[in-house]
Amino acid sequence: MITITTTDALAEFCSEAANHPFVTVDTEFLRERTYFSKLCMLQLAMPGTDDSNAVLVDPLADGLSLEPLYELFRNTDVVKVFHAARQDLEIFWVDAGLFPKPLFDTQVAAMVCGFGEQVGYETLVRKIARQPLDKSSRFTDWSRRPLTDAQKRYALADVTHLRQIYEYLAAELDRSGRAHWVAEELQVLTDPATYDTRPEEAWHRIKTRSQSPRFLGIVRELAAFRESYAQDNNVPRNRVFKDDALVEIASTKPVTHADLSASRLLQREARRGAIADGIMAAVKRGMELPSDQLPREDKSRQRPQVNPALADLLRVLLKAKSDNSGVAAKLIASASDLDDIASGMRDLPALSGWRREVFGNDALRLCDGRVALAVKGQTVTLVDL
Known part of the structure; x- marks a missing residue:
């Protein structure tokens, strides 16, 4: 060797x-x-x-x-x-x-x-x-x-x-x-x-229950600080502080370092020094953001109501197309993709490129009521209407 x-x-x-x-x-x-x-x-x-x-x-x-x-x-x-x-x-x-x-x-x-x-x-x-x-x-x-x-x-x-x-x-x-x-x-x-991991976008990965714009503003500032600190010091982001501590801090909004020390979830190393200072500065920025600069729930990304029967039919179609083509079903479309299609969304990878050849065209025909699914033995086929 x-x-x-x-x-x-x-x-x-x-x-x-x-x-x-x-x-x-x-x-x-x-x-x-x-x-x-x-x-x-x-x-x-x-x-x-x-x-x-x-x-x-x-x-x-x-x-x-x-x-x-x-x-x-x-x-x-x-x-x-x-x-x-x-x-x-x-x-x-x-x-x-x-x-x-x-x-x-x-x-x-x-x-x-x-x-x-x-x-x-x-x-x-x-x-x-x-x-x-x-x-x-x-x-x-x-x-x-x-x-x-x-x-x-x-x-x-x-x-x-x-x-x-x-x-x-x-x-x-x-x-x-x-x-x-x-x-x-x-x-x-x-x-x-x-x-490309941009600190200002890091907050999108944080799971939160509250959609309050002020709360989300503090989450955004805390996540941006953590990402920048982790990159600059080449340490894992969870070594700076974990997600659950981030959400806790955004909820309690500490004003002083003594307030910060009362956190139940923050690691000891983050309660002092540069990390603690960065946390306090991030909370302050989030609290002082003008209302028009606060993040808000993106309702344009919310999925319209899903037709559950159509979603089930799309799952059957995907399984058949995967079996026929020999291509892994998850590579063609995810379960979320199928729900999106059944809710009327069309700007999706599953409906473009090679996926459209394998699955997308027939999926759209099924949604439009131009074809139906039929079973013959172990085989699922499409029937024109």
């Missing part, structure tokens, strides 16, 4: 990889104690049938720069293959402001090719590569050095089997004509907005 620890060695590997049609990529990282993921290991493999074309890259090695890898990522002649790429891509976007192009995600492709919802790498290795996979090192501390041989074998297997999986799925997509379906899904993964 080759472990690259210098920029020159990484550049040599990436230069050779640029001569191949694809390269498989995976990462090992830690995020339990940080806001941003800490990259601890990088695995790369060129086409081949053994480990000779695969390497481990140690990003924690002194002086190692990932710029040769990023140059390979910019090379549009080489497909960069990942499995469940979202967290990997976030690392590269935060570090270098780029996405690998062109990109192929085997988890997305597998869902389109009939392997079920959110299919795991281990399942694909077993079903496509016909190999066992040792996952005993999955939850080890990848920041500790030296790495054990077991860790290295585990990490390398995440890119060596991926080569065969990619070649199989790419051939299936070509055969079925569904490559553009995967391309549509990957547009979301390579959209910077997917990874």
